[in-house]
Amino acid sequence: MLFFEDLGKKEYEETWKYQKKLFDEIIQKKVNNISSQKAGYFLFVEHPHVYTIGKNGKRDKHLLVSSDFLEKIDATCYQTDRGGDITYHGPGQLIGYPILNMDYFFTDIHKYLRLLEEVIIHFLWKNYGIKGERKKGKTGVWFHNHVKNGKSRKICAIGIRMSRWVTMHGFALNVNTDLRYFDYIIPCGIYDQEVTSLKKELKKNDISFQEVKLMVKKSFQEIFDVEFIPMSKKLDQ
Template structure:
C-alpha cells in the first residue's frame, strides 16, 4: 500500500485545463489497476493532491439541476465567468479567486475502501483547520460539506465537496472559501440548497485578507494525519 501522495500547487489555472490534467492522472492510475488485475503485475499505484485557484467558473455535477444557475450565458460573460457540466457528484458550485480548491486523486486501495469515510475525512481536514482560527465548524446532516452554525437560521457553508470515484480511484474534491468574493454565489443556488447562506474565512474573521498559503499548510498537515499519508512536494510542470 503506497501512502505517499505527490503534492502539486498549480497556482491559478483554467478550470478545463485542470480538469483535463485530473483526468490524465486519474486514467493513468486506473490503467495501472486494470493491468495489475489482468496480469497480476503488482505495480504500485500513485496518489496525487492538486491545489489550484480557478478564474471565475460555475460547474454542475451529474445529478445537478441547470435551473440552479440563475444567470444566462450573456450574464456569465459580463461577470467574466465560465460554466461547465462535469462528471462529479453533487449539484452546482462556484470556483474563483481567493478560494482553495483541492483535488486529491487517490487510489483508496492504498488507504481504505470507503467513499463515505473518504468524504468525512476531507470534511474533518477543513473542520480541524477552521478550529485553528477559532471557528467551530460542523457537518450538516444530509448535506455534504463544512458549515458554521448548523441547526440555526444563520447556517452557512464555507467549504463544498464533490467527488468522482471509479475502482476506488478518486478525482475532483473540495472548494474552501478563504478570501472569496461572495457576490458570485448570488448567481446560483449553491449545491441546489435554497435558503442557506455561504461564507468565507476572511468574512468570519473580520479581515480583509487571510494568508492563503498558511491555510494550505494547515490543511496539508491535517490531511497527512487523517490519511496516514506522506506528502511529497513536486514542482508543477503543467
C-alpha cells in the first residue's frame, strides 16, 4: 500500500517536519522488525517562496542575495538534510515527496533517482508530446532542443535523502512558476543552465495545476507500478 496525500499549500518547515515524522515511523518499524503492509507515502504540496540548500550546497557562493533582500521578496531559506545544492520552491511549482520503504521496490539509490526522472519524462511526453531528457552526470530533467548559448533548460529538480533504504524529499516540477526567483541563486550549483517551466515551454498563459497533479500521479503509478490509497484510509499497520 502506498498512501497518497495532497497537502495543498503549506509552509516548507511544517512540511519538512511532517515528512520526517512519516520517514521516522517507517524506519522505526524496520529497526524493530515490525512487519507492515505499507510501502510508504506520496505527498503533493505547493510551498510559499523558499530556497532550500542541500547537504552539498554552498549558501555563500550559490545564494546571490542577502537575508534582507530575501525578506523584501517574501522568501525564506533553509539548510536541509537532502542531497544536492540550492533550489527554489514557490507558488505554481508542484512538489512531490515520496517517502518510500525501498524494501518493497528495489535497493538501488541510482535506479531510484533515474525512475524519479522517468516519472517526469513520461508525464511530459505522454501528455504534452514534449521531450524531457537527462543531463549526463546530473540529476533532474531538462530540455536540450533548440539550446540557446549552449545552455540547456531545467524543468524539474530532484533532491532526496535515503537512510536504511527509506526515502524522503523528492522532485520539484515547474508548472506556472515565477522563474524570476531563480535569478537570485545558481540553481543546483550549475552555472551553464537555464530554468524553465511548463507554462513557458507551452507558451500558454496558465496551465491547470489540478490537471498536472492528476497526470503526474498517473505517471508515478505507472513507472513505479503502484496503486495509491487516500491517506484518509490509512491503517495503523
